[in-house]
Amino acid sequence: MARPKSTKRSMLPFSGRGESEFEEKVIQVNRVSKKTKGGNKIGFSVLMVVGDKKGRVGVGLGKAPDVLSAIKKGVRRGKKRLIKVPMVNQTIPYPVRVKLGAAEVLLKPAPAGTGVIAGGAVRAVVESAGVKDIVSKILGSDNQASNVYATFEALKRLKQMKTKINLMKEETK
Structure with a gap:
């Protein structure tokens, strides 16, 4: 039996700062938790797809304590891994x-x-x-x-x- 679809945000176009030649799409946002001595440490991992719609595309996974930082990291990593x-x-x-x-x-x-x-x-x-x-x-x-x-x-x-x-x-x- 198939799992029910997640209610998480997915495949949303992300237009961060300014105009860029790249289109950025959020594929998956995961909230992760790490058990520490002082309690739970919450973080986020975001899978991003970055492309220019002219034949270049990249995929990046960003991890950070907040969603916006994770998105920025994902975009940066996606741009580093561009392929033609x-x-x-x-x-x-x-x-x-x-x-x-x-x-x-x-x-x-x-x-x-x-x-x-x-x-x-x-x-x-x-x-x-x-x-x-x-x-x-x-x-x-x-x-x-x-x-x-x-x-x-x-x-x-x-x-x-x-x-x-x-x-x-x-x-x-």
Whole structure:
């Protein structure tokens, strides 16, 4: 039996300070607690997706005693880990399937005009990357954080495979 959906805030666009070229989305906010000698120490962990909608996307996890600081840390870490997503006509060049832990994600290119057919966590990552037409399926875990990381890994592998294809073309010349 599936777990009931969380009532936590998720996938909210976060517009912090000033105008930025990056769109920032909050995927998950977790309240965590640590038992100490003096009582409980409360903190927050926030999973963020950062993208410019022009082919660059990053994922960052921020941890801090308050939510705003955790969001800022998540954005900063996401910007540090930006990757370039190869796109052909606003979609990905070829299908890719990635299993990362219990999460498994399938991303397939789609014809122009299809739109983004993807579940919540995958949708946030591919929209932030600027992909306009894609079909996806979450096959494994329903954990949002795991699915975000699996989608990010799938987009990273697209990049790696593209460089492999280019190297193979250069070798045959």
